Amino acid sequence: MSAQESNISQHSTPCINGIGIVFGQGRGIARLERALIRGWVPPELLDLSFFRATGFPIYQVPAEALNDKTFSRKIRRADRLSKMAVIAAADAMADSGIDLPDTARVGIIFATAFGPHATTFKFLDDIIDYGDKSVSPTSFSHSVHNAAASYVASVLDIRGPNLTVTHFHFAFQEAVRLAGTWLNEEKCDHVLVGTADECGTAMEFIASRKLHVALDGKMYPFQLRRMPSSVPGEGSVFFVLSAEPAGNSYCALEVDGSAPADIQVINADGMLPDESAYLNALLPHVPVSAYTPLSGSFMTASSFDCAASALMIRNRVTYPPPVTDNPHDLPLCGDSTPAPSRVACVKCGCGGKVMVMNLSG
Amino acid sequence: MTDKSVVISGMGAISAAGATVRGTLESFAAGTVNAGKLSLFESPLECPVFEASSLHPPRSEISSNSAPQDGDRTLRLAMAAVGEALRDAGLDSDRDGLRIGVCLGTTVACQLNDMAFYRAYREKGDAPMGAVDRYLKNNLADAVARAVGADGPSATVVNACSSGTDAVGAALSWLRAGMCDIAIAGGADELNRIPLCGFTALSVVSPNVCTPFDRDRQGLNLGEGAGIVVLETQKSAANRGVGSPLRVTGYGSACDAYHLTAPRPDGSGLEAALRAALAEAGVSPADVGFVNAHGTATRDNDKVEGAVLARVFGDDLAFLSTKGFTGHTLGAAGGLETIFAGTALREGWIPASPGFANKDDEIPIAPVTERTGIDTRCAVSTSLAFGGNNSALVIERVGQ
Amino acid sequence: MADKDQELAEIREKLKELLVSNLSLEDVKPEEIEDDAPLFNEGLGLDSLDAVEIVVLLQRNFGLEVKDMEMGRKIFQSVNTLAEYVHENRDQAGGK
Numbered sequence: 001m002s003a004q005e006s007n008i009s010q011h012s013t014p015c016i017n018g019i020g021i022v023f024g025q026g027r028g029i030a031r032l033e034r035a036l037i038r039g040w041v042p043p044e045l046l047d048l049s050f051f052r053a054t055g056f057p058i059y060q061v062p063a064e065a066l067n068d069k070t071f072s073r074k075i076r077r078a079d080r081l082s083k084m085a086v087i088a089a090a091d092a093m094a095d096s097g098i099d100l101p102d103t104a105r106v107g108i109i110f111a112t113a114f115g116p117h118a119t120t121f122k123f124l125d126d127i128i129d130y131g132d133k134s135v136s137p138t139s140f141s142h143s144v145h146n147a148a149a150s151y152v153a154s155v156l157d158i159r160g161p162n163l164t165v166t167h168f169h170f171a172f173q174e175a176v177r178l179a180g181t182w183l184n185e186e187k188c189d190h191v192l193v194g195t196a197d198e199c200g201t202a203m204e205f206i207a208s209r210k211l212h213v214a215l216d217g218k219m220y221p222f223q224l225r226r227m228p229s230s231v232p233g234e235g236s237v238f239f240v241l242s243a244e245p246a247g248n249s250y251c252a253l254e255v256d257g258s259a260p261a262d263i264q265v266i267n268a269d270g271m272l273p274d275e276s277a278y279l280n281a282l283l284p285h286v287p288v289s290a291y292t293p294l295s296g297s298f299m300t301a302s303s304f305d306c307a308a309s310a311l312m313i314r315n316r317v318t319y320p321p322p323v324t325d326n327p328h329d330l331p332l333c334g335d336s337t338p339a340p341s342r343v344a345c346v347k348c349g350c351g352g353k354v355m356v357m358n359l360s361g
Numbered sequence: 362m363t364d365k366s367v368v369i370s371g372m373g374a375i376s377a378a379g380a381t382v383r384g385t386l387e388s389f390a391a392g393t394v395n396a397g398k399l400s401l402f403e404s405p406l407e408c409p410v411f412e413a414s415s416l417h418p419p420r421s422e423i424s425s426n427s428a429p430q431d432g433d434r435t436l437r438l439a440m441a442a443v444g445e446a447l448r449d450a451g452l453d454s455d456r457d458g459l460r461i462g463v464c465l466g467t468t469v470a471c472q473l474n475d476m477a478f479y480r481a482y483r484e485k486g487d488a489p490m491g492a493v494d495r496y497l498k499n500n501l502a503d504a505v506a507r508a509v510g511a512d513g514p515s516a517t518v519v520n521a522c523s524s525g526t527d528a529v530g531a532a533l534s535w536l537r538a539g540m541c542d543i544a545i546a547g548g549a550d551e552l553n554r555i556p557l558c559g560f561t562a563l564s565v566v567s568p569n570v571c572t573p574f575d576r577d578r579q580g581l582n583l584g585e586g587a588g589i590v591v592l593e594t595q596k597s598a599a600n601r602g603v604g605s606p607l608r609v610t611g612y613g614s615a616c617d618a619y620h621l622t623a624p625r626p627d628g629s630g631l632e633a634a635l636r637a638a639l640a641e642a643g644v645s646p647a648d649v650g651f652v653n654a655h656g657t658a659t660r661d662n663d664k665v666e667g668a669v670l671a672r673v674f675g676d677d678l679a680f681l682s683t684k685g686f687t688g689h690t691l692g693a694a695g696g697l698e699t700i701f702a703g704t705a706l707r708e709g710w711i712p713a714s715p716g717f718a719n720k721d722d723e724i725p726i727a728p729v730t731e732r733t734g735i736d737t738r739c740a741v742s743t744s745l746a747f748g749g750n751n752s753a754l755v756i757e758r759v760g761q
Numbered sequence: 762m763a764d765k766d767q768e769l770a771e772i773r774e775k776l777k778e779l780l781v782s783n784l785s786l787e788d789v790k791p792e793e794i795e796d797d798a799p800l801f802n803e804g805l806g807l808d809s810l811d812a813v814e815i816v817v818l819l820q821r822n823f824g825l826e827v828k829d830m831e832m833g834r835k836i837f838q839s840v841n842t843l844a845e846y847v848h849e850n851r852d853q854a855g856g857k
Contacts, residue, residue: 159630160614166517
């Protein structure tokens, strides 16, 4: 066996040691737990001119979740997306309880599907209203996908490698895979891996045209058919991933591991033209759950599933799916489903691609 | 050289300096600087730009009122370079059974910033969805992966000016972890109205042709292009009988954690990235024959970078900025500059650093002022990005 | 002279409002900004990104150009120096 091959075999599974989240129901891991216990809540309804049927349903991060005086000077110019990411990342660090004497040994990988599109459109407003020669440099510098990761680094003073990746369906999965390689190569002792995607009026318009926005405000993740229902959402989730368990450790996390699972969580989020692909991706007889009716539809929401799954493993509890309409008679999680020690988070993308994240405690 | 190195088995480059790697080297040899007036779209801004004029826009893209369809040109630049790189690697056909990953950097192509779409939406509350549909199909790495039938990992790196270097670094990690055997890596970006306005507003764009590291430098010129390398494990290269002498042996990256647009004045982030890359490659600064610097020609970048290069490599370092030949190609820069470092090692020379005339007393070192023979096995390429990211690659030549 | 003082006072007030709103100085009230206090580094603690944003603010609100950031460094020292620059060049530009 060559030295290069032996490099490949010597790896350990990264551990989730801290989680931070901002989502439609607020901020923090305790808020997520309450949401998972409580079950489905109706979305906000917006009065939008291009969606006349009913109010436009949306799970938006509440303003008070982003209003934190601890950071205010450092993020005074930051847009909503960057604020979401800073708060979720800071919360993940705090949740981990890990003392970090050398932040040059901490990396950041940030994953987003659409980046700060609201700020990009604001910059286009500038060009239209004021002309090419009189645009705001602040808007421009915040309209780039890596602005959020830059803020996370400067607010938390994290000086290791810093990367932003974008992909429509699998940004989070690729970010976690890359973080695993950084830990195995000992580039870092910890990696803050996170996601953020936001709503915004132009994006809501696009959603109203491209998605089957739910008139009753409810997503049905087990219908698994063409034109699935969707309720747009937004949020940010960050994980402290480390080479070993430490601090407030939740569980191990691996992408495309082939481990068996006690529960499968599907990310049926209404954003694929046809969700029946999940039927082929599921392991038979293994209980199934889905939390997209709590997070709402946004491309990086599989990070939300990952957070929920980590909580189930650490808390030794099963959270039932918030919406249980089940035309395919899948074995849904229920009151009698034992708490899992292994969860598979399954996500289907375009072209039949499937990625699975395995969590184990 | 450590056993963590990967082979550069193919290279493809397109920019204002040339439509191919060979064409680019001819420009370097002749000292040709293809900066000129903006012709790709209408703009009141009058700074020189570096257009990849070999990639003619289709007639439908040229309009007096709006920018070319955003994102399409970036993909076309990328595919031109991908095609050349795959041919160079002997992979232009028969890729069945090979696990190929795609990791590409960009800044423009990831943004939903089509002006015609947004204007219509703003004015009427409604807009045709063509631009949105194209955007949703064209995540850069994904689109290239589909085009070449690659089914390994796929990620688009959006790290501003260091995207291409970081994409190569990420691909390195993938290959070492066994996630794929071959990776198409690098970056692409088109010349686009949005960053042209934005960088001008940041007061970092020069009204004249850029002069990296020069005492009187006034800022950057935007360019466009794509720089693509085919990387593979040594085992995969041996199986395919690939004989390339070039390797990527180290990658280092560190964030300033300082400011969204200004580099940390003491350059400690860049220094950390450089030292990490050298350590990973198992080489010392004395082993490095030359550096292809980031060298955008902004006051801040060149001052900080020059000081760090002097600190790490010493005052007699041979270095240059090829941005005097290509402009600042944003997401493509790291890919292009990896190629320029590799070809310099292979060909045995670096060109005079274009645009440089007078040493800046605030920078301890000055770039090479004439074509310089290189008899070395080892080079470094550096990138510094808005957002504070600093990255470095070590590229080496093996064999004779 | 009284007219000039009055004009300068109005310009200073407007500048302070613009600084607070355009630079997202959420925890500062316009009236809290001292006329002579340094705007950059100490004092208000503005940075290089704020400096280029002020250039745009001057362009949009007073029709004034700042030719380069070296010139900007001198003009942007305090609200007083900014107001003097606006008053002087606005008159020359012949516009408001």
